Structures are given as C-alpha cells and as structure tokens.
Amino acid sequence: MEQLFQRGQGNFPSFPDKKLAISFADQLFAFLFTPRRDSIEQLLAIYEGLRDIFSSLVFDVLKDEVIAKQQAVVFFDAIPDIYQWLLKDAAAIVEFDPAAESIEEVLVAYPGFFATAIYRFAHQLHTQQLHTLPRLFSEYAHSRTGIDIHPGAQIGTSFFIDHGTGIVIGGTAVIGNHVKIYHGVTLGALNVAKELAHKKRHPTIEDNVIIYSGATILGGNTTVGNHSVIGGNVWLTHSVEPHSIVYHKSEVVVRDKNPLPEPLNFVI
Known part of the structure; x- marks a missing residue:
C-alpha cells in the first residue's frame, strides 16, 4: 500500500x-x-x-x-x-x-x-x-x-482525410504530399515484435496517392509509388510502382428471390 x-x-x-x-x-x-x-x-x-x-x-x-x-x-x-x-x-x-x-x-x-x-x-x-x-x-x-494517427508518423502537405472513422496510421509511416485517405484505412506493421520498436515497421506512401476505404497496407519495406490508386478493401504487403491501380476483385451475384411466374395458357 x-x-x-x-x-x-x-x-x-x-x-x-x-x-x-x-x-x-x-x-x-x-x-x-x-x-x-x-x-x-x-x-x-x-x-x-x-x-x-x-x-x-x-x-x-x-x-x-x-x-x-x-x-x-x-x-x-x-x-x-x-x-x-x-x-x-x-x-x-x-x-x-x-x-x-x-x-x-x-x-x-x-x-x-x-x-x-x-x-x-x-x-x-x-x-x-x-x-x-x-x-x-x-x-x-x-x-x-x-482516427488514430501516431505522433511519430511523417505526413506531408495538403493531407486529405474523408470521413475518417477507423483510420489507423502507425508511428513509422511516411506519407507524402497531396495524399487522400478514406475511412477504415490501416497503415500498419507486419510484425509487432518488441525488438522491432526502433525499426521502420509501417509503409511509405508517396505523393498524390489515393487510398480508398477499408484498404490495409502493411510493412516497413512496403512503398506505394506516387500517383497510385489503392482500391477499397485491398490487403497490400508489398510495394507497387508509381501510377499503379490496385484493386480487390470480388464476385457479387444478384438474383431475384421471387419465384418465376407460372406460364400463361391461352385458350382460343
């Protein structure tokens, strides 16, 4: 006591x-x-x-x-x-x-x-x-x-956050100028081991990149090249070249839940 x-x-x-x-x-x-x-x-x-x-x-x-x-x-x-x-x-x-x-x-x-x-x-x-x-x-x-932005992150000018809820930006992330980030984006680490505390664990986002909602970009060696677009719900753990478009492809099937109508019988 x-x-x-x-x-x-x-x-x-x-x-x-x-x-x-x-x-x-x-x-x-x-x-x-x-x-x-x-x-x-x-x-x-x-x-x-x-x-x-x-x-x-x-x-x-x-x-x-x-x-x-x-x-x-x-x-x-x-x-x-x-x-x-x-x-x-x-x-x-x-x-x-x-x-x-x-x-x-x-x-x-x-x-x-x-x-x-x-x-x-x-x-x-x-x-x-x-x-x-x-x-x-x-x-x-x-x-x-x-919106969770670690104070150690480096963020350039003209930074754009739209909506923002659920955004996580790690402490060693580097973000360039004119970057746009939408809600639910994570710029995180591949490994959270304590011995990596003083290593670069979070990605680098170069100038004029757009990252749409739900995207997750991980790793200190991961770089998103300038003027790239990262689509919604993308899971990215490797670098992409400048002017890339990265998107998550999923199949959506829509069908009518109502039964087919009975065929019409015509009597002449």
Whole structure:
C-alpha cells in the first residue's frame, strides 16, 4: 500500500495532467481556427495564457522550469508553420470533397481536419522529444474522431482525410504530399515484435496517392509509388510502382428471390 501513496514521488515517472492537456489542445485549435473579434491585446493575452499552460504541462514531466519554458518557445515558434500546413490541409478537403461547401465548414465541423490538426501539434511535440504529452494529444483526437494517427508518423502537405472513422496510421509511416485517405484505412506493421520498436515497421506512401476505404497496407519495406490508386478493401504487403491501380476483385451475384411466374395458357 505504501507504494500507492508514493506514486509520483522519488524515481517514479511523472505525467502531464491529462485534463489540462486536452483543454490545451482544444484551446490551441480554437485560437487558430475559430473566428474572433478580440483586440490585439486580448489575443496576445490568450496567446501568453496558452504558453503558460504548455510550460506547466512540460514542467509536470521534466520538473525543470527553465527547460519547460525553453520547450514552450520551441513549440510556439513552430506554430506559424504548422498553421500554414493546416490551411493547405483544409484547402485540399474543400477542393476534393464534394460535400464541403466552404473552408469555414471544414475548420469547425470536419473530424478529419481536427484529427490532422491535433496530429500536427503532437508531431511537433514528438520532434521535441517530449514523451507522453504527444500521445495524450493523439489519443484525445482518436477518442473524439475515431482516427488514430501516431505522433511519430511523417505526413506531408495538403493531407486529405474523408470521413475518417477507423483510420489507423502507425508511428513509422511516411506519407507524402497531396495524399487522400478514406475511412477504415490501416497503415500498419507486419510484425509487432518488441525488438522491432526502433525499426521502420509501417509503409511509405508517396505523393498524390489515393487510398480508398477499408484498404490495409502493411510493412516497413512496403512503398506505394506516387500517383497510385489503392482500391477499397485491398490487403497490400508489398510495394507497387508509381501510377499503379490496385484493386480487390470480388464476385457479387444478384438474383431475384421471387419465384418465376407460372406460364400463361391461352385458350382460343
């Protein structure tokens, strides 16, 4: 029982506040993409408040106030570039989704865009080698959208997710620019042995690839060449050349379940 009361003390690992991390992710998303009528002074105050929250989250893990503030500087210095990348992601959704009527609709109502935004925040944290916090971000997006993107994945610009429910993207996946992914897609590993933890286990998807719903692409040596189309429900464990079309062929038989009508007898 004594160990339970010593949790978080001594050499036991410390964790960021989960509720605060989720609140920070929501506030940062709202700060970047919710229309505001605040003055410059009010926006600066919100911005500084976000920096303070971030520093607190990092301090919870590192227990070093100076390093926590340095990490906050690095993260917020990256925000303008992340914001530009996300605008390109939103523009891709507007361009290719016939149901999207405006970029404003995408920013506030599309789960695929929200998951992409949280991924880009988490990926920045991952590059700063901040452990646990990026996973809290990604798991929050997963629970809210059904889209599971590991913070370690590398995803290029103009990334398009349509619907999105059931998408899984592994931590060593590499995705190029202008890639479109539909719901139920898995970019996963062929082998989940622990000794492969630091090896590339997930596929590489080159530029301008479309992956339709239900497709599963596995393996660190698997590369989908640029401008390829992967059809729905495809199971792929080997590389395909650029400009390929890969599809799953299945036979569908349709017959009338009603009995044939009795032949007509004509009496003349």
